[in-house]
Amino acid sequence: MVEIAPFGVEAWLNKWEKSARYDISQSTIASLTMDELMNLDGHHGAEFYEMLNAQKMNYGWIEGSPSFKNEVAKLYRHVDPHNILQTNGATGANLLALYSLVEPGDHVIAEYPSYQQLYDIPKSLGATVDYWQIHEAANWYPDIEELKQLMRPDTKLICLNNANNPTGTVLDQEFLQQVVDLAAQVGAYILVDEVYLPLDQPEKFVSIVDLYDKGIATNSLSKTYSVPGIRIGWTAANAELTERFRKYRDYTMICGGVFNDLMATYVLRHKKQVLARNRKLVMSNLQIYQEWIANEERASVVMPQAVSTSFPKLDVPVDIHQFCEQLLADQDVLLVPGDAFDTPGHVRLGYCAPQATLKEGLKRLSTALHQYD
Ligand SMILES: Cc1ncc(COP(=O)(O)O)c(C=O)c1O
Structure with missing residues (x-):
């Protein structure tokens, strides 16, 4: 067990x-009603419903529709739509990435406290997890010196939550670059759960996948986009990692659902x-x-x-x-x-x-x- x-x-x-x-x-930022969503296009969703009515409720696009992948890729600077995989929320994305990468005996470092999946799933898979503790006295900002102490030559993965749940702390590009430099020295992956986007200066936010070849971004429409009810998230990573995720994904989900994919694409088009x-x-x-x-x-x-x-x-x-x-x-x-x-x-x-x-x-x-x- x-x-x-x-x-x-x-x-x-x-x-x-x-x-x-x-x-x-x-x-979540106050969830949207279907009525509010359908009014985003200024036509009471007439086109959306027409399209929906014509849909067969088959499995739909297994990895997410091309339109969905295109819309998601636009959120990043250098991600090809092919390297986006649709998941069941960000929880599904985190699970997929961790299940695909972590083996018994691996060394994982996780920001702590943060979203519990990011440390307890690696532990459950047999990894040794060291906590990179955040402190209130430092405005909940992690200390790069502490990361240096935790790093080992065999560190496989660093897990971060940017912005952090529960504190709301945002890690800036300069800081992330320091983490990347340390990870690159030992070839470690960095998984960042990015479901919370700072809305005062969203253009300043930098995704790990745009900073580091071994960076994996997970995200969803649940928090920043106010539609947790559609249960759609994704992973964004390089081609090699995404190919690995594909293999494991086939064992954990088939698709996100025809309706959910259409809604997700619609919301992203009206972002x-x-x-x-x-x-x-x-x-x-x-x-x-x-x-x-x-x-x-x-x-x-x-x-x-x-x-x-x-x-x-x-x-x-x-x-x-x-x-x-x-x-x-x-x-x-x-x-x-x-x-x-x-x-x-x-x-x-x-x-x-x-x-x-x-x-x-x-x-x-x-x-x-x-x-x-
Ligand atoms: C950091 C973080 N990741 C993921 C999730 C879950 O997201 P989703 O609804 O997309 O599965 C939450 C929800 O609280 C969260 O705080």
Whole structure:
């Protein structure tokens, strides 16, 4: 039997996410309705529905349609559409990359805490995983000197989450280049989960696949693009790696589904409108969040950089898990307790909820915090 730790965030969200009235735990930028999506083209989706009605619900394009791959390739500087593989969300992309690359006895370094797949899947595959710990005192930014200490001549893979879940920290090109230089010295791969794009300056974001031949980018339409419900993600890598992924992919999924592929392509074709809507929402919600933090003496945070997840510290004299359960019971507000990221004392707060939900959620969170005054 393959041993694997329970997935902290998922275990918590699976239990509670449908029961909260004020859900400020999620890391998706407020999900779009079908109606909102269909109105992106200004024609109530008339063309989309016409095309959909003509589709056979067969397996569709196994690796993702050519249109999908073309749209995804446009998100990068130097990626050929052939080297994009469609997956079941970014979770499917991470699984595919890790399952294809990691063998028992391998040495893997993973940014920690971050998305749990990135360290617990390699462990479950028999790798030795060393944590590249991020520290609040350093604004949750990893320290390159610590990476140097962790590197070994046989390091096979470095896993990063850029921007980081839960902290929202964005790694810039200069820093990534230093990681690449270290990895290149020993021929290590670098896998970067890039589902969170900083929306204040998206043009400055650099994907690992555009920086490093052995870089693997995973991504999806779930967070930055607000459509987690279509369950579409992808891997982007060089031709040789992609060929390897193809082999393993055949054992883990057939296709993403005809409808989902069409929706994903449609959303990417309208990315300008989606990103403009989301940028506005992120920037105005950040302001609400900032004002709340400034006036809430029982909360502090390293502000995320226009990325839809944050990791504030709450000053409460009880266990954080217990506090979050009580908050849900008393105030109908959902957060993710920091123990899901092995960092008690903190909570994941998804401030990119619809604005009314955020405002009321924060107000009620304050009420819960001040019971300890
Ligand atoms: C860093 C990261 N990667 C992947 C996922 C899951 O993405 P998807 O819905 O595309 O599977 C999440 C969801 O929280 C995430 O935070």
